[in-house]
Amino acid sequence: MPDTFDVMEPRAALVAVARDFHARGWMAGTSGNLSVRHDADSFWITASGCPKGRLNEGDFVRVAIQGCAELERSAPQSRLSAESSIHCAVYQLFATAGACLHVHTVDATLVSQRAPAAATCLTLPPIEMLKGLDIWEQHPQVELALFENTLEVPRIASAIQQRFGAQPPRVPALLIRGHGVTVWGETLQQAYNRVEVIEFLLSYLART
Amino acid sequence: MPDTFDVMEPRAALVAVARDFHARGWMAGTSGNLSVRHDADSFWITASGCPKGRLNEGDFVRVAIQGCAELERSAPQSRLSAESSIHCAVYQLFATAGACLHVHTVDATLVSQRAPAAATCLTLPPIEMLKGLDIWEQHPQVELALFENTLEVPRIASAIQQRFGAQPPRVPALLIRGHGVTVWGETLQQAYNRVEVIEFLLSYLART
């Protein structure tokens, strides 16, 4: 069994993932946020305003999946991130979600901005890399959900719940226009793998 | 003599190559697979579904070159990858092949998708880097074999065996459309060097 992030203490694993993604340029400034499920009712998420390349295990807040209230801080000064509501939506929608990762890349942002104003999804390229999302088809036609960005993050979270509540997406990810992707998985390692896959696909799209 | 991967224990060396290629973005998600010949009849290959940046020496399966059957696992949970059949084809075709490496890059995928539908090869650019494939000519005209992708990997393996059995390729590599390159060499270090050379050439093509 590979030495996956899943064998590590969850917050230590998120610190490692944060430093990894930061080093790739996927978490510029203090952007992005990373969470892992703590139990049926809550998850740990990176605190607001932390530079992801310098994170430590105190930089987390535990959040209630229902209601999205702060339950606990790893360290006294850690504050709840406004984007926690999107993570709440994901954990509410998908009982099997064990981790949720949100990053910003130039490619994802470019691709999202180039999509027509009325678009609510992007067609992913029909390439082998789709197997990393468990898409096994000869001529796959697969869509990534696209949501509009707004300053009021809970409104984005509502839109996600509404659309995915009505019809679960085939791809365990979503793109917010001008903003970046949010990806989830049953475990942190699976979510991490899928972020790489989604970013590969969007990087491919950005260049076609 | 450089501290090549060839002086290392073969599976430890593959772990190092996997982490190296993963760090470059060449093995996103759990994509790609890497093998080294064990003896005349078998090779060790990365197990199915492993994230290549977190691999360890248990994440391998030993496979019979003839018949492509699993012979041994480095650790109990390691499972045979479907793409082993392509490695089998390479070791069957080329008695001197000591290692075989398959990676996915955005550039290789782009170049393969841009090729005309009827193309069965790509012309590599006539640049100095071709010497890394032992091409020493003033005006080289060299082709990289291109195969169609399909869900049934053994069919790709058959196509490879058929074409290369009839006429061995000049370049020790092949490209599967929408998928990525497979490269081999007499040793792991040689195969590793050639992956770099092929990816350089395809990155060049992707930008022309």
Place this chain on the structure above:
Amino acid sequence: MPDTFDVMEPRAALVAVARDFHARGWMAGTSGNLSVRHDADSFWITASGCPKGRLNEGDFVRVAIQGCAELERSAPQSRLSAESSIHCAVYQLFATAGACLHVHTVDATLVSQRAPAAATCLTLPPIEMLKGLDIWEQHPQVELALFENTLEVPRIASAIQQRFGAQPPRVPALLIRGHGVTVWGETLQQAYNRVEVIEFLLSYLART
């Protein structure tokens, strides 16, 4: 609290930032310079002509904010950089500035050269990453100040003082044409975060 650069000894922190930025290709050759405020009247800045990937704590000069004179050297051979005058302008203009970072990237240079000859600013893209500069608006229209380059660096510094003295910029950064960005913040970590944000935005612009 994350393990920010702000908890380190200031020159040791600048060495770490220099190595980090150099590894990204943002400080090619001996380009760029980095400073932190020492007290109300002076700052430490990287010495002239140092390769930023090999810096050590002796490679600094302390400079008077008023008059821009050399006050002290970390090591005897460290010489004052000509670009110190731009840092002086920043510390004079902004009493809260605690650090000032100047780097060169291909993207920033490209974007600055593409701007019309008469342009005195660039419109930043209206994407989520702007929040990293504390821009919270639904449809942000934000400009990055653009200055002309000249061999006489003090003339650039004067132009900065004149324009920003009359009207402070909304974005804590400036771009010199064909040259690169200069970014400041209350602390070194904040300036570092903002460099990442500005470079993300310019990389986005370079590709649109």
Place this chain on the structure above:
Amino acid sequence: MPDTFDVMEPRAALVAVARDFHARGWMAGTSGNLSVRHDADSFWITASGCPKGRLNEGDFVRVAIQGCAELERSAPQSRLSAESSIHCAVYQLFATAGACLHVHTVDATLVSQRAPAAATCLTLPPIEMLKGLDIWEQHPQVELALFENTLEVPRIASAIQQRFGAQPPRVPALLIRGHGVTVWGETLQQAYNRVEVIEFLLSYLART
């Protein structure tokens, strides 16, 4: 004084530079070669066919500047590289050259191939980064010498000697078409810095 490569044992320093450049993708496969002057009459150069990311201090050959003959091997199996003749030309032409570095990048190759067939030089972009080559002018018009590639490396070396013997170049570097740059400096650190500067300039050109 920064911890430059110049304070290291010369071959140990070349090993460090080789690993650094390899990690950037500038020495794919076994491409490129790096040398430092040993004394007035000879230099140490990387041996033929070594992967630069796995080099050690045995992987060098000492070569006579006049006549380009092998004088000594760091380890018995190290063989003289065919490209040593270009390094000989540089050390013969420039008595102050202390190091000479040759790398292959996709950007440099692209730019060289795009140049008109009759071109014998490329105009470098008039950007601030030129100061890294000691070009201090308000509107610099600076050229990088371009040479044709050929299988017979000594013929390239002759062309270099002929042209630069007649008129020394302003920029301490040359580009071979379809091949890559060769850069020199008084010390290894200076040559290393200049490689970064030249590659920055060519990367800029590749994108305009």
